[in-house]
Amino acid sequence: MLSTRLASRRLAVPARRWKHTSSRPPLNSVTADDVAHFAKILPQNAILSTLPPSDLHASDIDQYNNDWMGKYHGNSTTVLRPQNTKQVSDIMKWCHERRIGVVPQGGNTGLVGGSVPILDELIINLGNMSKVRSFDPVSGALVADAGCILESLSEHIAPHNHIMPLDLGAKGSCQIGGNVATNAGGLRLLRYGSLHGTVLGLEVVLPDGTVLDNLTTIRKDNTGYDLKQLFIGAEGTLGIITGVSILTPPAPQASTNVILALPRFENVLPVFKTARLHLSEILSAFEFIDREAYDLAVKHGQGKALNEQDVEGAECFVLLETSGGKKEHDEEKLTGLLETLLEADEPLILTGVLSQSPTQFASMWRLREGITESVSKEGKAYKYDISIPLAAFKEVVDLTREHLRKQGLLHEEAVKQVIGYGHVGDGNLHLNVIAAAYTSEIQAALEPFVYELVASYNGSISAEHGLGAMKAHAIHYSKTGVAVDMMKKIKELFDPRGIMNPGKVLEF
Ligand SMILES: Cc1cc2nc3c(=O)[nH]c(=O)nc-3n(C[C@H](O)[C@H](O)[C@H](O)COP(=O)(O)OP(=O)(O)OC[C@H]3O[C@@H](n4cnc5c(N)ncnc54)[C@H](O)[C@@H]3O)c2cc1C
Missing domain, CATH: 3.30.43.10 (Uridine Diphospho-n-acetylenolpyruvylglucosamine Reductase, domain 2)
Known part of the structure; x- marks a missing residue:
């Protein structure tokens, strides 16, 4: 059944050129x-x-x-x-x-x-460029060197009751310049939107050394083209970001999270709809974790949110967060939601656990944030961060697993596991294939299979990690030829000698 559906999807996708490794233009070596x-x-x-x-x-x-x-x-x-x-x-x-x-x-x-x-x-x-240049506690505008670590910026503004508009599992190491260069999404996107909205200005050193100073802190500026947007998500192919001005929101006065165990994947969508209806403006995260991803995170000690009897029969999990102004009010709304989900004729969830303390709150988040680390502890990961319709999340994981099984690659010495988790609120699935080692056989089985599958849903082959060297050759699966040609012209304009991060994003 699965393969029949896949076969019909694949017919709809035009054949594409594919190659594994990215190449770069001829350039001089450092002497x-x-x-x-x-x-x-x-x-x-x-x-x-x-x-x-x-x-x-x-x-x-x-x-x-x-x-x-x-x-x-x-x-x-x-x-x-x-x-x-x-x-x-x-x-x-x-x-x-x-x-x-x-x-x-x-x-x-x-x-x-x-x-x-x-x-x-x-x-x-950029690690040595780590100074905060200014912070305005009234507007929330933060101006920092690009090398500032995301977590240290959070700590800098916390005493002023502000938070960074983005949060990700790598926060202790990733830098704000890297975040902007990759247009990182993360766990708060549902609430605060993407960096295309929160970045106010950038300072960028262009490939010929010219400094483009666009480091404004004003929110509205309609004078001509908004050049900073070009560098957000350019992955270092147009210039080096050296300074970032970003709008930080006030810290929510009350944050609560709840983990839900669902008997069937099909319930995720109705749970999401019900949650949006009940929680409206206080819903700040809605994360999906399939059973295999949950078990993996627990196995590697990344937070233990539920008892064993609670997870029995659960096909997947949802981690939901609220951020609002009044704890009692938010908890009342959450309790109402849990009652609705449990009391339907056919309950949508098996159980729901509400965090009761800051430690429990952190432990639930650790479970979700720790999946990436658990995957790398378990084996070598082929990671696909894709945008597809929410209803297809499970199907894509199942089809990929089935495809690998048919290729004879689903066993301990080759592919150990195929898991799915991600940001439901943003339509972003992390499809992870965990292998014993990186091999050309597995690579060939996965690509272009995964890219064709995503294209068949009119999705995006990169929801948040970018193209880098991994997917530069595959940009056509998500962008038209006209769009790619325009990008090449922009690259040529900024970097006529092709020295900036060669071979990344756009094929040479
Ligand atoms: C555990 C874990 C969890 C993650 N979770 C998420 C997540 O939820 N959402 C998400 O979007 N990503 C996630 N990522 C991916 C990664 O953390 C992000 O892409 C992050 O934004 C990269 O920042 P960095 O400073 O490490 O950049 P790097 O990895 O150093 O660089 C990434 C790209 O940006 C370019 N670059 C870096 N700095 C600059 C600069 N100053 N100027 C110009 N170009 C630059 C590089 O050339 C490269 O192309 C995760 C990674 C890990 C390891």
Whole structure:
């Protein structure tokens, strides 16, 4: 039944060109002379190079050359860690002149191979640019260096009763510049919208070293093209973001969460609709976790939200959060919702547990946020963050599992598990295939299979992680030829020499 449905879907999708690895334009490698030049711009401790006369070894810069998943590996000889915008500008002027490829790098938590070189490009890591420039507690406008860690920004504004408009599992390592460069979504998007709405202004160093100062804190500005939008989600292919101005919302006075165990996936949609109706403006997150993802998170100690008897017979789970102004009022609404869900003729949920303390609140979130980490502890992950209609979440996971089974790849030595979880409120499913190792056989079984499947639902092959090196070749599955041509013209305009994060987002 599953395969019949898939076969008819696949017929509807035009054949596409596909290849696994991304390539990049011919560019110059960094030489010892270049490093000597960088030493005129930066202090010695901001330059990590394995080129002679340095006595550093490749292993000393491993952390910059390899991505978070251990899937993508660069071969750079040199990492620069500038402290201010002028230094970034001077470095870029030199790289532009010399045609040296450059990879901007934040916290290196990206999941599509965008933050590490394809070959030996120079890495510019923003970690030393970590100053908060200003915060206005009245408007909530925060201006910070691009290298500030997301969590440290949250801590900076917490005493003023403000929160960052985005939150993600990687918050302890990812940087605000990396967040903007990937247009990161995360757990608060349902409530506060995307960075295209909350970013007020950016300071960007362009590929030729020019500084584009667009770091405004005003909310309304209709003077011409809104250039900052081009850099949000450009994954470092148009310039290096060095400063970010972002609107931070007031902290909710009361936040509560509840975990729901559902007997059937088909109940997710009615539960979502009922929750929106009952909770309206206080609903701030609605996260879906399938049974296999839940068990995996529990197995790896990522929070324990429900008792064993509560999860018996549950096919999936929903983590729901409210953020409002008055605890009693919000809890009353949540209790009303739980009663409705449980008291229907055919109850939509098996059980629902309301957090009773800040510790329990955090533990429930840990369960959801910890899935990514659990997946990487379990094996090597093929990660697909896709936008598809909510009703198709389970079908896509089932079809992928079935497809791998048919290929003879669903066993402990190849693919161990196929799981699904994600941001229901945003129509974003994380489809994760957990394997014993990254192999070309599994890769070939998954791609273009997954991309074709997503296209058959008119979905997006990247809901939030971006294209990076992983999906640059597959952009056509979600964008028309006209749109891709326009993007190539924009890239050419900003970066005629093709030095900015080469081979990422757009195929060379
Ligand atoms: C545990 C975990 C959970 C995650 N959860 C989510 C989630 O819920 N939602 C989500 O959207 N993502 C998520 N991610 C992915 C990742 O954390 C985000 O994409 C994050 O925004 C990347 O930030 P970073 O600083 O680590 O950037 P990096 O990984 O260093 O870089 C990512 C991309 O941005 C570019 N870049 C970085 N800094 C700059 C800069 N200053 N200027 C220009 N380009 C730059 C890089 O070249 C690269 O292409 C998760 C990752 C992990 C490991």
